[in-house]
Amino acid sequence: MESKMEIIGGKPLRGVVEAQGAKNASLPVMAAALLLKDSTLRISRVPNLLDVNTMADLLRSLGAEVSFSNHDMEIHTPSDISWETPPDLVRKMRASSLVLGPLLARCGKAVMPLPGGCSIGSRPIDLHLKGLTKMGATIELVHGAVHAHTSGLTGCRIYLDFPSVGATENLMMAAVFARGETVLENTAREPEIYNLVEALKSMGAQVEADGTGVIRIQGVDALQSAESRIIPDRIEACTYILAGAATNGEVTVTGVIPNHIDSLLAKLEEAGASLTVKESEVTIHPSPRLKGVSLKTLPYPGFPTDLQPQVMAALCLAQGTSVIQESVFQSRFLHVSELNKMGAKIDIQSNSAIITGVDRLTGADVVATDLRAGAALVIAGLAAVDSTYVYHLGHIFRGYEEMDRKLTALGADVRVLAGDSGDGCGAEKNVRGSSPVLGG
Known part of the structure; x- marks a missing residue:
């Protein structure tokens, strides 16, 4: 039995989180x-x-x-x-x-x-x-x-x-x-x-x-x-900003370099989000429902493909229609079917996803097919009604340090449920990536 993350959604995230190294x-x-x-x-x-x-x-x-x-x-x-x-x-x-x-x-x-x-x-x-x-x-x-x-x-x-x-x-x-x-x-x-x-x-x-x-x-x-x-992790920082947007919360991410995430900040402002940007921190404030936007993934300084799944999760709840064109990786829509399980309305046409905003998402059992898809499902689970269980956590902890603990500090109701590893705690330890040699 593998580890999974349980998320009891519907709570606005509030608080401060520090960006990890990239x-x-x-x-x-x-x-x-x-x-x-x-x-x-x-x-x-x-x-x-x-x-x-x-x-x-x-x-x-x-x-x-x-x-x-x-x-x-x-x-x-x-x-x-x-x-x-x-x-x-x-x-x-x-x-x-x-x-x-x-x-x-x-x-x-x-x-x-x-x-x-x-x-x-x-x-x-x-x-x-x-x-x-x-x-x-x-x-x-x-x-x-x-x-x-x-x-x-x-x-x-x-x-x-x-x-x-x-x-x-x-x-x-x-x-x-x-x-x-x-x-x-x-x-x-x-x-x-x-x-x-x-x-x-x-x-x-x-x-x-x-x-x-x-x-x-x-x-x-x-x-x-x-x-x-090592510089701040711009993708991790943006993931927490989007989690704040999806839950209509107020999240401040510190230790960031704002001009590294300009492409997301510009899209959020276009969607109607309220943001405060300082020298090394960004705050997303509660605001009316996001509006649909269109975007295309491109090499930097364009919109990063590593943020496409997470922004899609937030746009599932936006008013109107959004269009995301994926131009970097041809198979980066594997999370769409999982989001649709939760009540999202996303149609794939060639290399584009057409997202029709819905009033709410509902918890479901979903599978992380890759690192950023896993982060998107966590965002959706945080915004959803009822409980969501995200499987294949190994993908998520490849790129997010102590994600469950950081979300808990922001007021989320999340926990990692360890599978049967034989010693009662090994599955959780292994999925996080800690090592008895490396520590830290």
Whole structure:
């Protein structure tokens, strides 16, 4: 029997919640530690999540020493590390692919099974491999695994056909030791990219990124010990803002960078929400029923695909019709059938969802098909009448640290019900992502 979250909905959320460190910034910065040689990277504001713990285990399997407590992580990379990644860890998480570039740069070779992750459609790593090949790597696919080797990467110009976040990060890290200059064009411009840029620069890499989508890396011979701080998680912050909107509550999210979430704030204002934005916090106030809006997901600074399910949950209760066009991932509507179970009226037409607002949602048993879909179902459950049970919590705790505890502090009636794990508490512990080694 698996763990589930019970939500007794219908209560406006009220209070203050602090944004966690960004999952999508932590993972590449952690991977960058592989570029070190007998040196240490200290990272602060790291969220304690399943994905973070998986990456820590992956780094350990390659020979790094990782300690983690109270959101501070220390990664010491010795002189000799392994270049072959364990399939069981890589297949747990798509972000495992981020070690490919550092391993090639550091060891000259890497073996990595094709990574796993959320079921939100095709997410190939073709752009990663194409760029690494252009830098001089020889890459073969053997029995579902990437086998890469090089006698030394060489700087070159690489134009990305799509501004892929993972490809941008991987190629940037691979280029750190490449001979000469590497110029990456049409790169991703997400804030998490620049968190990695700053981390690499603190380690001694020569990286220039001015926000235009062009990143220049001048190869160096070695890096040194350094410190890095993770930026606030904009997707988590927006999830709590949307939970406040859906329940007609008053929620203040602190420790945020408001201009990182401009696309959501603009849509909420268009929908009639009342917001107060300060230097490092955002408050959503009780307001009349939201109005329907239209939006299209796009690479940053456009509306993030990682927020599409959550904003859809809030718009289920808006007045009138909303249209959401998904242009990034082709299978990111798996949550629609679950929302419809709760009384939502959502029709899918090709890559668009047409949402006809309803007066209320009703609790139901629903299944989280991926990380952000799970967050959307939690938002819907908070706004719904009666009880909602959200299954497959492992997805949610991959990206949200202590979500149930944060919601409880905002006045929600939620609890994680542990399945039968054999020891009476293991299921809840495991689904949260805590680890006896990592703590934190």
